[in-house]
Each structure stands twice: as structure tokens, then as C-alpha cells.
Amino acid sequence: MVFLFAINVAICISAILENILILVAFRKVSSLHPPSKLLFECLAFTDLGVGLLHQPLHIASFTLHKNAKTCSYIKLASWIVAVTFCGVSLLTLAVVSVDRLLALTLKLRYRQVVTLRRTQFIIAILWVGSSASGLVSLYNGRISFMISFLGTMTFITISTFCYITIFIKLFHHQAQIQGQVLNAQHNNVGNQLNISRYRKTVSSALFVQLTLVVCYTPFGVERGFIATNRHVSSFAAQVAWSLVALNSALNPIIYFWKMREVRHAARTSTEQLCCRSRVP
Numbered sequence: 015m016v017f018l019f020a021i022n023v024a025i026c027i028s029a030i031l032e033n034i035l036i037l038v039a040f041r042k043v044s045s046l047h048p049p050s051k052l053l054f055e056c057l058a059f060t061d062l063g064v065g066l067l068h069q070p071l072h073i074a075s076f077t078l079h080k081n082a083k084t085c086s087y088i089k090l091a092s093w094i095v096a097v098t099f100c101g102v103s104l105l106t107l108a109v110v111s112v113d114r115l116l117a118l119t120l121k122l123r124y125r126q127v128v129t130l131r132r133t134q135f136i137i138a139i140l141w142v143g144s145s146a147s148g149l150v151s152l153y154n155g156r157i158s159f160m161i162s163f164l165g166t167m168t169f170i171t172i173s174t175f176c177y178i179t180i181f182i183k184l185f186h187h188q189a190q191i192q193g194q195v196l197n198a199q200h201n202n203v204g205n206q207l208n209i210s211r212y213r214k215t216v217s218s219a220l221f222v223q224l225t226l227v228v229c230y231t232p233f234g235v236e237r238g239f240i241a242t243n244r245h246v247s248s249f250a251a252q253v254a255w256s257l258v259a260l261n262s263a264l265n266p267i268i269y270f271w272k273m274r275e276v277r278h279a280a281r282t283s284t285e286q287l288c289c290r291s292r293v294p
Contacts, residue, residue, distance in 0.1 A: 018252050019076045022069060025259045029065030032266035033058050039269075039279035046275070047117075047125065049133035050215065053110050054269070056102065056137050057222065061262035063099040068092055069259050076252075094148040097162055100230070100258065101144030104169040107226065109136060110219045111176035117212060118183055159237060166234065173223060180216060184209075218272035222265055229261035 036058045040051060071092035075085055113133075117124045147165065151158035236254040239245070269276045 018249075018256060019073065022073050022076070022256055022259060025256065025263050026065055026069035026073065029061060029069065029259065029262040032263060033062035033065060035280050035283060036266040036269050036276065037062065038283045039276050042279040042283070043273075043275045045211075046215075047128070048130045049128050050110075050113055050117075052130065052133050052137070053106055053113060056106050056140075057110075057265065058269070060099045060103045060106070061265050063095070064259060064262040068095045068099060069262075071095060072255055072259065090151065093151055093158075096258065097148035097151065097158060098141075098144045101147055101162065101165055102140050103226065104166060105140045105144065106137070107219070107223050108169045108172040108176075109140070111173040111180075111223070114212075114216050114219060115176040115180055118180055162237075163234075166230075170227075177216075177220060177223075184213065214272065214274075218268065221268045221272055225264050225268060226261055229257045229264070233258050 037055060040046075040055050040058065043051060046054070071088055075088050075092065113128060116128055120127055144165075147158060147161045150161060233254040236251055270280055271277070
């Protein structure tokens, strides 16, 4: 348990620092469509919330496990925070997949249909719904779990459908390009460049989603065992919670790796911060 405690402290610090840097970097990126950038900022903010709120509560449960009553309150608070922030992450990723599909299918109409105000409204609904789901656990933990389970299934269904459709359309688009003559390809350079940038954003979103699925699956299994009144060892439960927290520290690395504009902005912000710290 001491090892898990140390790991969780490291994850907490990493998640906070990395996501603050990524949020600052996103503010400096101008190449992304504002609604799309807002969705990625929302994901980074939820990861920051996990590091700032959920992880300290989770770590506190390590140190106060001998005090059963206090520990139960801390675990309840940790669960509410986890359901709220993780629920927003799941549903936002589903919205990101829909956003990427609309960008491919609507083409020139995309910027008219997907506006910043509409995206802000959708994000507000996600926060209200996830917060309500978390607060339901104060009344009935089993109902809260069922709501979370339904939200997860909705996320998986929507995201899977959108990405399968996206890859089918991209495959057909690639086949059309290969069948074009050289002159037609030359006249279509601008469109190809846009498709290239689009593929990068799809790839980034897909990596974030796959990482989330890998990190959340053990937690979902653990919650499923508890819901069916099966025994789960304390160590296994702590590992499952730790993986959920680890996801918040891994996402900024994916943004840095897959998004060149974000990587450049993050480096610039870091260099500026280092320069300011050196000034006497």
C-alpha cells in the first residue's frame, strides 16, 4: 500500500502540472476551430479537476483508513467528484467523435452548424448531468452507479459508431484520390492538406479515447463486482482507482505528442516561464 500511496502522489502532481501547461498551451493555439478547441480544453480541465480534487481525496483515504467513519465520508466525496469529472470526460469524448464526424460530412457547412455557442451549451448540459449523477450517490449509490453505467454505454456506442463511419469515409476518400489523374490531384492540394490536418485531430481524439478505455476498464470491472455483491480485494480496488487517475496524467502527453501546435505552444510557455524565473 505504501508503494501505491507514492505512485498516487506522483500521479496527482503530474496531472496538475501537465494539465495546467496544456490549458495554457491550448489558449495560445489558433489553428483549431474554436468549438473543437473548447472540447479539448474541457477534457484538459476535467483531468485537472481529477488531479486537484479526486486524487487528494483518494490519497487521504490511504492515510485515514483506520478511521472508518471519516474514511467513508472521504470515499463518498471522492466518488462524487470522480463521477462528475470522469462523466464529463466520457461524454465530452463522445461529443468530440460527433464533432469530427460532422466536420467530415458537412464540409463547408461545418462552421455554420457547429458554433462556439452551441458547443458551450452542450458542455454545460454535460456538466449539469454529470454533477447530478454524482450527487445522486448521496441518496442511493446503486442508482448513481447505474446512471454512470448507462452514460458509459452511451459514450461507447456513439464513439464507436462515429469513428467507424469516419474511417469508412476516409477510406473512400483515399480511394478517390488514388484514382484521380495528376492534374486533378494538383488542383485538389488544398483539400488534401485539410484532410491531412483532419486526420491528425481524429488520431489525437482516438488516442485519448483508447487510453481512457484502457485506464477505466479495470475500474468498471471493480464497480461491476461491487454492484453484484461480489468481493473485491482492497488492493485491486486501489489499483483500479489509481489507473483512473493515471489517465488524467497520460492525456496531456498525448496532446503534446499528437498535436504539433499544442506541443509548440507548450514549449513556448515553458521557456517563457523559465526565463521569468531567472529574472532577478
